[in-house]
Amino acid sequence: MIDPEKIESIFPVIKNRNNFLIGEFPTYHPESLDYLEFWKSIKKRCIEGMWAKDGEYYRYCPGNLFFYANLGTILHRPKHLPKTAPKIKIRPDLRDFEWAFAYNWICARGFSGFELDDEYTCCEDVNLHTGKYDASCFNSKGELKKYIPQLQYIRKLWEGPKGKPLYKNEAKNLMLLGARGGGKSWFTAVAIILHEFLFDGAREYTDETIKYPGSAEIFVGSGLAGKSSELLAKVQLAFENLPGQYIYSDGKIKPSPLYKHTSGSLKPNNLNSPFRHEYKKKIGNDWKLYGTKSKILHGVFTMENPEVAAGNRPGTIVIEEVALTPNITAIHGSNTAAQLVDSTKFGSSLYIGTAGNIYKIIESEIIFKDPHSFDMLSFTNDDNTETCWFVPAYFTNNDFKDENGNTKQEEAYNYYVERRNKLKKDKINKSALDYEMLNYPLIYTEMFVRSGDNRFPISELRHTYSILSTRKDLLDSSIKGFFEIDEKGNVYYKQEDVEPVREFPFRGNENINGCGEMFEPVVKNANGDVPLYTYIGGFDPVDDDGNYNYKNSLQSFFVFNTITRRIVFEYTGRTRLAEEFYEQVRRAALYYNAVVCYENQKKGFYGYMTKMNSLHLLADTPEILKDNGLISSIGMIGNKSKGIHSNIRTNSWGIDLQISWMLEQAYNKEEGIRNVDLIRSVGYIKECLLYAPPNSDKRVNTDRISSMNMLMIFAEEINKITTNLRNPDKKSEIDIFKQHYDKAFGKKRSKINLYRL
Incomplete structure (x- = not known):
């Protein structure tokens, strides 16, 4: 059975998602003040996030989640279309899964509290009593704030907005394993990879960051070039369909204010010419290079070269279909070194995988079940074990979502139980139940099911x-x-x-x-x-x-x-x-x-x-x-x-x-x-x-x-x-x-x- 309290601690229950959605974008003229002010406000929310009423209280929406739900583009088949119809370009749905993903990722990136919270903090220095406290760890009276663990703090509801997020914790990694489908690759592509690239890794939107933008470095890889290429094709699709373009009366088109002129390619092993924000502009008689130099690197991990990300300093490393990537423990060791400066971890690695592939690669299971040893965010399961993040099948099925994107948990859970009961009666295809459990697990241990005839300890x-x-x-x-x-x-x-x-x-x-x-x-x-x-x-x-x-x-x-x-x-x-x-x-x-x-x-x-x-x-x-x-x-x-x-x-x-x-x-x-x-x-x-x-x-x-x-x-x-x-x-x-x-x-x-x- 489901433990609702533990589920809700990971997947928040949203009361009114429309308060976080823009709807139709206004078509202001690009030379107008309205256009400028509107898109500045959009960029600010994409970077710093936003606050809105969710029922009686205020909820924080991370910047990348706001960007994904309002400015992202994915391929999907809406329910009103025939089941055999091809997928079309749509704005993504804003569901409890995306909220949970965004909350987990901001914690991995070093989230430590909100600037206007005078009572609580989730800064680990306070929890560990290091004595090395940032000023944000103290309240207005000069006393240390009360500590709340990150994953609880970020999901907390408030009496009023608490300002922009702070990032005083060291970065951590996030591993997500779960049932097939659900949109984890789309969210990774749009809300994490593309978002980091477009906004140059910025954590706040100020005159200084506008004038002196950073340069983000993202590394995307997999053990199979096809898998990481598919992920980056999603990035490309969303990049080419950013909203906000303006068509002048003469037919000329002004691209979205978020668009970047780029060089390079997203093809595998593009390290010599990565996809980057860099372009030439003629000044007088000279061509000069402009752009923030933010870039997306694409590598393929192999047994012979687990250190393909080494030599770079990516703030974000993404490994697609980690369960199909051999030697992932060696790869992780190399990734860790690439995201350290002295003894400080500045970068976060995101490993995503599908349950049905887990049995093929043992290393993924090792990392998943020992999050602390690999600097992963840790989640407590119903059996009180700590693992990386597991997404059960019933949270990935859109047929069991309410009008606010929340999962109808009992109904969805019972649906998969009934599917299994039917398969148990199949005396001819005895492996069908094994496949069901592997591809659509309800508890994390089902991802690692081996044949019942494996008698080894x-x-x-x-x-x-x-x-x-x-x-x-x-x-x-x-x-x-x-x-x-x-x-x-x-x-x-x-x-x-x-x-x-x-x-x-x-x-x-x-x-x-x-x-x-x-x-x-x-x-x-x-x-x-x-x-x-x-x-x-x-x-x-x-x-x-x-x-x-x-x-x-x-x-x-x-x-x-x-x-x-x-x-x-x-x-x-x-x-x-x-x-x-x-x-x-x-x-x-x-x-x-x-x-x-x-x-x-x-x-x-x-x-x-x-x-x-x-x-x-x-x-x-x-x-x-x-x-x-x-x-x-x-x-x-x-x-x-x-x-x-x-x-x-x-x-x-x-x-x-x-x-x-x-x-x-x-x-x-x-x-x-x-x-x-x-x-x-x-x-x-x-x-x-x-x-x-x-x-x-x-x-x-x-x-x-x-x-x-x-x-x-x-x-x-x-x-x-x-x-x-x-x-x-x-x-x-x-x-x-x-x-x-x-x-x-x-x-x-x-x-x-x-x-x-």
């Missing part, structure tokens, strides 16, 4: 991933490189300046080769040897050569310490020749004295190991599979006698083993630290979070999970060999080594805490 994996995402030192601490062979035939590990494949789903870049990633060094006994079965390997190979098609499967190989039960090494990638990867696996097995269990559907790896006289490094098909009834027989010769021929049952058991391992108490760590807390493979975590079973339409290649299936099943076999089948009167080599390992490394490793995230 999602919350725990998300926690580990969030730490890895914000701790570059942990990612940098692994040793990247390849295994080499010296002149004496000994294998050694050579560190190189290379990067592992961590992206998932893999979208394709020059890093498809990948590299090895050693998470902890090999441990040897007193004789300098590594006892057999201390380390084991799991491998998911491919047979085909070629790494030009990133949609193909990757090869994935893990090494596992059977004593600490931790992943110590990973190599995931796709080399040009499959045998190049095979050789790295072979060398790793020699280096760790490890036996490798592999998926034997493909014969290439077995053939290569035969050629290299290295069959002794391959695990026999685990008998435990037959013991557990997962396979009917074990091959006696050739490839079928080694590794595992995976099937639905073996894969399911392998995943069960992975889950059990993740939730185990970690070796030699304080109580409560589990193996899942110590996983260092970013790609493996991403695969687990997005895992879907083979019969799901959301299934993607999870090569690391397949490799870990091999490893975990073989680990069970090793456990059987070293316990159930062991002579109880005679300690094995691995038993003796384990005692020395605990004594020599246990406490020491706990002390230096290498793997505590």
Whole structure:
């Protein structure tokens, strides 16, 4: 059910929206005093906002909201037109959603109160008792004003107008995720991007700001050029249709008083020639440049270039369809640096996304659920969790708005509930309900719905991933490189300046080769040897050569310490020749004295190991599979006698083993630290979070999970060999080594805490 009090704290209830709307613009002659005074008043309201009666009290309307509702242009299909009619140009509707968006954005831009409010402030210095108080923090008696949180203060109703807004807080960021539709892109385009550009980022309208205007810098981007281009096409449409143009009797047209002469382009990657307020004017015999230089930059974020906004100083950064933008945590880190001067955050980033895309990119979920760590405005949900801003489906549907643009909440909510009830009865299309919840969520958790068949410990994996995402030192601490062979035939590990494949789903870049990633060094006994079965390997190979098609499967190989039960090494990638990867696996097995269990559907790896006289490094098909009834027989010769021929049952058991391992108490760590807390493979975590079973339409290649299936099943076999089948009167080599390992490394490793995230 809906909690109306909490909803109204975000979406204000408007009593009379007509008091904030102009209606038809007068057609004063451009040389008349009326024309001048009217448009000066319009500009003032566009910059400083306006006050008007809303019921019994006064409400403040932010400047960009006034501009959007009265001077903006969007494409929309009004209700009086046929449902199949094309969209037409109209003035936007002024609804509770736009009020909430405008209020949230002004808070992100540093709003701290009103100049004529002698009692209250929302300046954070007062809340935090910093002692560094601006004069606006004191009332007329010289006392500190009472503090009210920003999001409450801006929505407050007053006995009378309180003047123009103040901006004494540092800027914050705003992330908006919600249901499809609703107009968030149009508002972003017109009320945020275009508004900032037209008025040069001004916060007040005075003789000084008119004479000495600022120069606003706006950066717009996305992981997909098409998405940000669509957003900027909306900017272009509104810019070209600004009201106020005047047609003289001779047919000449004077453009809107808000119009700017521009240079440059809004095309992607326009950094060398951005869309800007700059034009040439001939003075005497010379052409001179004029304009405020306010500009809109358009970049495309990629895995290779998350710092595309770096080098600029944008006061506003907008990322469209953030859920389709990979590596958003790295992008955000770069954006943060671009919006800092010394230690002061002057700029605000706005990330908007559609719920139906969220499951594709994990980083968006991480930011959304941890607003404080990313300097985002924070909102309290019905379950008292704090997240970024979520807009439920029932606030985006115009069919459930009253005459003042307020949502008929119960009616709209029940409409979507009934839609779901119908879908629950659909026994043929079982995924329809999942899609409904993803695209039209009613609570924020529905945006992150995964397949019900994903049995991995999602919350725990998300926690580990969030730490890895914000701790570059942990990612940098692994040793990247390849295994080499010296002149004496000994294998050694050579560190190189290379990067592992961590992206998932893999979208394709020059890093498809990948590299090895050693998470902890090999441990040897007193004789300098590594006892057999201390380390084991799991491998998911491919047979085909070629790494030009990133949609193909990757090869994935893990090494596992059977004593600490931790992943110590990973190599995931796709080399040009499959045998190049095979050789790295072979060398790793020699280096760790490890036996490798592999998926034997493909014969290439077995053939290569035969050629290299290295069959002794391959695990026999685990008998435990037959013991557990997962396979009917074990091959006696050739490839079928080694590794595992995976099937639905073996894969399911392998995943069960992975889950059990993740939730185990970690070796030699304080109580409560589990193996899942110590996983260092970013790609493996991403695969687990997005895992879907083979019969799901959301299934993607999870090569690391397949490799870990091999490893975990073989680990069970090793456990059987070293316990159930062991002579109880005679300690094995691995038993003796384990005692020395605990004594020599246990406490020491706990002390230096290498793997505590």
